[in-house]
Amino acid sequence: MPAPRYVAQPLSTYFRLWSIPPSRPHEEDPLASDIPPQRPDARTDPSLLGLHRFNEADSGAAEEALLACCGSHRWALRLTAHRPYPDIESLLAAASEASYDLRPADLAEALADESWMPQPLLGMRAPGSQAAHTALRAAHAAYEARFGHVFVVCLEGVDPEEMLDTVLSSIRTRLANDRDEERLIAAEELRRIALTRLEHLVATHAAAAGR
Numbered sequence: 001m002p003a004p005r006y007v008a009q010p011l012s013t014y015f016r017l018w019s020i021p022p023s024r025p026h027e028e029d030p031l032a033s034d035i036p037p038q039r040p041d042a043r044t045d046p047s048l049l050g051l052h053r054f055n056e057a058d059s060g061a062a063e064e065a066l067l068a069c070c071g072s073h074r075w076a077l078r079l080t081a082h083r084p085y086p087d088i089e090s091l092l093a094a095a096s097e098a099s100y101d102l103r104p105a106d107l108a109e110a111l112a113d114e115s116w117m118p119q120p121l122l123g124m125r126a127p128g129s130q131a132a133h134t135a136l137r138a139a140h141a142a143y144e145a146r147f148g149h150v151f152v153v154c155l156e157g158v159d160p161e162e163m164l165d166t167v168l169s170s171i172r173t174r175l176a177n178d179r180d181e182e183r184l185i186a187a188e189e190l191r192r193i194a195l196t197r198l199e200h201l202v203a204t205h206a207a208a209a210g211r
Helices: 046-056 057-065 075-082 090-102 103-114 130-147 158-172 179-210
Strands: 006-010 016-020
Touching: 046 090, 046 179, 057 075, 075 090, 075 103, 090 179, 103 130, 130 179, 158 179
Parallel strands: none
Antiparallel strands: 006 016
């Protein structure tokens, strides 16, 4: 059984941004390299500083950063191998294409990685009554028993007050799916989540480099 990853900083209340194995100190930046980050000037777009750091990072560090966005090693290796990316849009397009090309084993690996995220079940931190949280916990258990992996859904743009109801409604609806149909839906949700994490990852490192 693989060891769980450790989260240094969540992407949002429900999404992780950065994942660091136990062998790496928490304060060490996985995208650090011997090449100092560029400082913005009249010829440099500050929004591309994070992308520059990603392009210039060594392969191992880049792969580790990508695995924090999607737990498929094949997905991470593919994006690492295709560097450098001229702009963030190109990186996101490549990530989306790689997500569509995930094989069943790759998808299973990514879903298993989501299971190791040391965070409460999706939606459990959202405001709501005790009865609603109890119902949500039961729905998560029913979903995992039926499909063998944690429930995933992209909550980007959903108001915190609506998250619990959104997750609970989504689980109940998807419990009616057969395994093949649910596999396709879960793959699409993972793709959307990965793009959100990746975009935030690059933007966060741009802000850090510009300080």
